[in-house]
Amino acid sequence: MSFGxxxxxxxxxxxxxxxxxxxxxxxxxxxxxxAFGSGVAHWGPLFAHVLPQAALNTAVLLAGVGALVLVIGTGCAWLVTACDFPGRRVLHWALLLPLAMPTYIVAFAYLDLLHPIGPVQGAIRWALGFDSPRQFRLPDLRSMPGAMFVLGFVLYPYVYMTARAMFMTQPAHLMEAARTLGESRRGAFFRVALPLARPALAVGLSLALLETLNDIGASEFLGVNTLTVAVYTTWITRSDLAGAAQIACAMLFVVVALVWLERNGRRHQRFGSTQRMRPMQPRRLHGWAAWLATATAALPVMIGFAAPALYLVWESSKRLRQGGGISQGLLSSLGNTLALAAGVTVVAVAAGLVVAWAARSQGSRPNRARWQARVAALGYAVPGTVLAIGLLTPALAIDAALANAFGFTGLPLMGAGVVLVVACAIRFLAMPVGGIEAGLARIPPAIEQASRLLGETTGGTLRRVHLPLLQPAIATGALLVFVDAMKELPATLLLRPANFDTLATWLYAEAARGTYEEGAIAALAIVAAGLLPVVLLARNQLGTPSALPGPDKT
Structure with missing residues (x-):
């Protein structure tokens, strides 16, 4: 039957x-x-000793990171949109590069770079004429401000992307009208451009804060006991699964608030058509103002990507020059990482195709199909630690049933990594669902109608008509899932089989031991893989440099 x-x-x-x-x-x-089925006995100690400090740390960290990403992301987006200066055409896409750097890798790099006897502080002491860290040292990076610094300069691209998209679609006549009425350029920005961009800023901010909440590596490396770290330590160190679940429930309240912020921002987001409205032309800067703008826009790229990337290259090359080579354990971790990422990609893309196809072919119950698609895409908002705890109990029950039914020994699902694959697939399912839904929306219904009139079934139409047309969308979603699965740390730490390391967990272990040279090669491999989707994102979201509006020479 046909509907619409x-x-x-x-x-x-x-x-x-x-x-x-x-x-x-x-x-x-x-x-x-x-959390609630184990009684209330755990809640007392948690409320007395764990939750208050962890919740306060999480709130302070979210507030600090939120302020930093808003300032950096919005400022850089406005700068490359409203001004023309040397390097603008490179910086407009280079500002996305920190997305290739997982937060725990940047923390790993800066802990060594900014160590009291590290290269940065050593160079500063040399320039100032000091000989010892006792005479001069920078504030300790292992602190709340240090965590805000690292996370803020890595996650600002979420705000930058959404803000720049909004600024580019704002019609020029609004700013011109404000200037005609006597507003300065600064006043026009704060009273016209910024209020119009608030929905987009809310979307980018919520995504950055969700990533902050999911982080475990950077927070733990930098000594900040957040709710995510508290879940991990309560489960692993204290072997208290019920207590960890109760802390995770507290995290879910934060997740719900952030998802509401993101959804509310999307509902109020409006983009003008640049085909009907003249876009704002950037104003050419000259002299010291132009070079100051270049330095300002380049600084986040240097801090969030270039400095840690160069550090990883240097440490990796030093390791190889010294004859250390690549250890067998690292090669094994690389193989495990590729196998895990491939499995997650297959499961997530297949599930995403099912959900997107069912939502497109809505039948007589379109609301139910859309609800299922939205629920399936909510995994991105759930931190990996929460998914791990939620999947552990049913996985153990299924393992026990399989062992009783077929005589298996051990934990067949947990031991084979199936539970870890499922957890990562749930977490990253939103990527293929969104990409395939967008691809299906671009296929005219007439093509499907013609196929059905020629006698093809629904499945045959999908296989012979839609799948060939969806190849770019599927490939993009698969690439994003593959790379994010390579970088995933929280769920992998908690659900990996025994003696199973990925590049992320290998790096985590090396950083915990303080052997930075050993972990640099693993970190560099993760960053190299992360560059692929960032380049793709820059091409799709921002376009080519030649597509940028030219400067206003008047």
Missing amino acids: GLHAAGPLWRSASFAIAIGVLAPVLTLAWL
Whole structure:
């Protein structure tokens, strides 16, 4: 049957989409059962000794990182949109490069770079004529301000992307009208451009804060006991799963607030058409103002990407020059990482295709199909530690059932890494769902109608018509999932099988031991892989440099 020009998906597709949505919700439901089903005995000690400090640290960290990413992201977005200066055409995409750097890798790099006897402080002491760290040393990076610094300069691109997209679509006549009415350029920015960009800023800010909440490596390296770190230590160090679940429930309240902020921002987001409205032309800067703008826009790239990347290259080359080579353990971790990322990619893309296809072929219940698609895409908002705790209990129950039914020894699902693959697939499912939905939206319904009129089934139409047309969207989603699975640390730390290391967990262990040279090669491999989706994102989101508006020479 056809609805709105599209044929309804069969019951198998709808059932599979419903099962995927339930699978995404299952960890959250399990978490609630663990937290509240174990009684209230755990809540007293948690409220007395763990939650207050961890919640306060998390709130302060979110506030500090939020302020920093707003200032850096919005300022750089306005600078490259409203002004023309040397290097602008490079910086407009280079400002995205910190997205290739996982937060724990940047923390790993700066802990060595800014160490009291490290190269940066050593150079400063040499320039000032000091000989010892006792005479001069910078504030300790292992602190709350240090964590804000690291996370802020890595996560600002989320705000930069959304703010710049909004600034580029704002019609020029609004700013011109403000200037005609006597506003200065600064006043026009704060009273016209910035209020119009608030929904986009809310979206970017919420995404950056969700990443901050999910972080475990950088926070732990820098000595900040957040809720995420508290979940990990409560579970692993104290072997208290119920207590960890209760802390994770507190995290979910923060997640809900951030998701509401993101959804609210998207609802109020409006983009003008540059085909009908004249976009704002950048004003050419001259002299010291031009070079100051270049330095200002380049500084976040230097801090968030260039400095840690150069450090990793130097440490890796030093390790290789000294004859250390690449250890067998690192090679094994690389193989594990590629296998894990490949498995997660296959599962996530297949599930994303099912959900997106069922949502497109909505049938007589479009609201249910859209609800399932939204639920399936919510995994990105759930921190990896929360997913790990929520999946552990059902996974152990299934393992026990399999052992009883088939005589397996050990934990067949946990031991084979199946649970870890499922956790990562749930976390990154939003990427293929969103990409495939966007790809399907660009395919005219008439193509599907023609296929069905020629006698093709729904599945045959998908296989022979839509899949070939969806190859770019599927490839993009697969690439994003693959790279993010390579970088995933929280879920991998908690759900990996015994004696199973990925590059991320290898780096985590080396940083914990303080052997930075050993971890630099693993970190460099992760960053190199992370550059691929950033380049793709720069091409798709920002366009080519030649597409930038030219400067206003008047």
